[in-house]
Amino acid sequence: MTARCSSQLSLRSSRARLGSPKSRFRNQEPGVRSQEPEVRGPKTEDRSLETSSFLTIPDSRRSPSGRSELPSSNEAKARIAVLGGGITGLAVAYTLARAREGGAPFEELLIEADGRLGGSILTECIEGFVVEAGPDSFLAEKPEAAALCRELGLADSLIGSNDRERRTYILHRGRLVPLPDGMMLLVPTRLWPIVRTPLLPLTSKLALAAEWFMSPAAGNFERAGGRRTVDESVASFVRRHFGDAMLEKVADPLLAAVFGGDTARLSVRSVLPRFQEMEQRYGSLTRAVLEMRKQRRRQRARSPRAVLDSSPPLFMTLKEGLGHLVVRLSERLANSRLHLDERVVGLEPVSARGRNSATQATPQYKIHCEGGRSYEAGAVILALPAHACSRLLSSMDAGLSTTLAEIPYSSGLTVALGYDAAVARQLPPGFGFLAPRTEARRLVACTFMHQKFLQRAPEGHALLRCFLGGTRDSEVLGLGDAEIVSLVRQELAQILEFSAEPEFVRVYRWPSSMPQYVLGHEARVAAIENQLAKHPGLFIAGNAYSGIGISDCIRTARTAAARAQNLCASR
Ligand SMILES: Cc1cc2nc3c(=O)[nH]c(=O)nc-3n(C[C@H](O)[C@H](O)[C@H](O)COP(=O)(O)OP(=O)(O)OC[C@H]3O[C@@H](n4cnc5c(N)ncnc54)[C@H](O)[C@@H]3O)c2cc1C
Known part of the structure; x- marks a missing residue:
């Protein structure tokens, strides 16, 4: 079966943003793909323009200065601002856009710090391989992600995991042993x-x-x-x-x-x-x-x-990759106001005196962005990591900011390696393996993507995806790409017993991207909700609170959008 890529769909515009090969993770943006020249050995090719989820605002929606313009204050209706353009922010904005199109009296505005939408979701098509830089699928058991795909007309693109091949190995004394x-x-x-x-x-x-x-x-x-x-x-x-x-x-x-x-x-x-x-x-x-x-x-x-439907698959994804969901959501936001490359640095309540006349009775927030630009909104939905929420709320509510900062995050990186048929034939059947810490490897896990899902690699080829880092090994993000690729290849050679050259390699870094639900998490989330109740019109959504999966993000997005809508309707 041939792999299909979402970039084969027509996009209004696309743009790749490459990280500096010399930079270390502290100053790299999440999902930044490392530049190829640093990776020696494997054949590489710059397919950056095939990247499906590097979406920017179409020229027709930008002002001459390169910014999307908002109506001036006196023509403004109630405005709901969504901060963050990952799957959570996109799902919020999409839900609001649908309500507005149905006659709800507000406008939505999405502000994203990066130059692309999708956050942790990023699909690249490389030499016929569908490479997931972040999440590769969602759990079928949780319905929200598949339901959203269907709602967006992507039912035909949904595919389930190849569960006949479902076997996971554990690295045990250097050998792969299947989980019972x-x-x-x-x-x-x-x-x-x-x-x-x-x-x-x-x-x-x-x-x-x-x-x-x-x-x-x-x-x-x-x-x-x-x-x-x-x-x-x-x-x-x-x-x-x-x-x-x-x-x-x-x-x-x-x-x-x-x-x-x-x-x-x-x-x-x-x-x-x-x-x-x-x-x-x-x-x-x-x-x-x-x-x-x-x-x-x-x-x-x-x-x-x-x-x-007695045997639903364990995991689901889209044929073209999860980036296709981002593409489709952004297409459905064609009439929404999207601000990319705009980092929010602060939020403040607007005093009654400073409010504009159109929304006199409503509490409002002023959103401050890097570079001095600011926006006003009647309601704000924070679809950001908790640490980012904490930073921008620090002067508005120090207590809430502190509680948000108490949710720790871990960092990780994924390494994708594409191989030819000889390697594919050598791999054991199954979805991949996990390496317990007692095995003293830097690899945490490796997924055989071409076996977990059909259509991830050209016919007969193999696509491996390795995960490194987490709380177990945060130092790995401090290594350069060449070192990472070399250690990954060395460990794969020892564990899987092959030393073939990959057709391509990519390293994707995800600093501070995985919230940790550590002891006391439930109480912390309850405290955040109590503290938020003091700020009418301020809502949170995302993976930091009640589930880290894509479906969890969409569920919290839908709830936050409904609450903001109700608030606007009641004013
Ligand atoms: C490597 C990896 C693998 C994963 N695998 C899976 C999987 O297989 N299945 C699954 O269900 N889940 C998986 N997850 C989890 C899932 O991907 C995430 O929970 C989900 O994508 C988070 O979406 P989000 O929109 O809440 O946050 P993010 O995707 O982090 O998006 C937040 C957005 O906010 C923006 N932002 C941050 N600060 C600011 C600011 N100050 N101003 C404006 N914008 C800002 C960021 O640029 C980003 O675009 C994985 C996560 C990672 C990192």
Whole structure:
């Protein structure tokens, strides 16, 4: 199957922004693709103009000065400003634009610091490979992302993961060992694969068997209204249920790959809320998972329609890459005001005296941007990382700013390598592997993209995507590209036993991009919401609060847009 790229669609304009090869991550922008010349060895080609999500404002919507102009104050209707043009900000702006087109009395304005839209979502088409620099897919179980794609007319582009090939390996004493069949995330549901796996020692297998007999936890944790009042780390939770080996070989590497995080600090209530609920109801997670499966099977038997889609894929994406979602959203914002290359540096409430006459009764905010430009709005939706929100709120509300800054972030980088058919034939079947920290590798995870999804590489070719960094190894972002490529190739050669030259290599850096839901996260988010309530018309959305996936971002975007709309309607 041939790979398709979203850049094959016509775009009004596109532009690539390349980072300085000498710069280090502290002064690089997220998603900045490293320039090729620093990467020695692999064949490279500058396909920057194929980059699908480097979208800029069309010339027709710019003023002669190169800025999009707003109507002057006295012609302004209620204005809702969206800060940040990642998937969250785009989904907010799109929701508002649809409401406005349906007659809602406001205008929306989106301000983005970068020269392109999409934030962490960036797809590049390189020599026929569809390369995802950031996220590669979304969980099918959470409906918001697929629903948005369908709403945007992208139903035919949706593809599911190639679940017949679904196998994940764990690097164990230098060798790839498959995760035992029947694992539901951390929970083993089949006995025989667990008995046979060389991943876990006998003591761990006995602990897994004993887990079956755990009763709903009580005693050592205080409860209020059926909920634990004491937060617990993921590490402690997994250890209590399944023992140290399961933590070290499965939970820790999995969460290092998904969150770039550390299980000893991550909160089980915020990261694995469903597992905590299962524990409260059943005690044993194994019994809970099997019981829920039984219930689902019964439901399916009762509902003939459900039988038709009885095996939904685990992950979904778009044939052309996730950048296509960004392209389509920006096309749908053709009549919205988009300001790119505009960094917001401060927010202040406008005093009643300073308000314009058209919106006399409404609280308003003044948005200050780098370079001195400012905008006014009746409502502001912050679709930014929490650390960016914290900075721009520091003079308006020091308390809120401090609480936002307490959400830590980790940094990571992805390295994409395209290979020819010889390498593709040599790879084991499956989606890729995870490297536990005890293996002392710099690779955290490697995905075999061409096997996880069809249409990611030209026929017969292989596309590998490696993840490095996270809380485990933030120093890796301080290395130059050549060093990173060299260490990635060296580790791949040792683990996968090939030394072929890649057809291309790309390094993408994502500084401070992954929020960490550490112990106390739920209380922190509640405090943020309380503090926000003091500022009517100010809303937050994004991955820092109640889920880091793309669907979570879209869900929070829809909620924030609805709240802002309601506020405008009530004025
Ligand atoms: C490497 C990586 C892999 C991932 N893999 C997956 C995956 O496979 N599946 C999945 O569901 N999720 C994945 N995620 C998570 C998911 O991509 C993110 O949660 C999501 O894209 C975040 O979107 P956002 O719009 O909230 O934030 P961002 O994408 O970070 O966008 C925020 C935007 O705000 C802008 N901005 C920042 N400061 C300012 C300012 N002062 N003024 C104006 N603009 C500003 C930024 O330039 C940026 O464009 C991954 C994340 C990363 C980093």
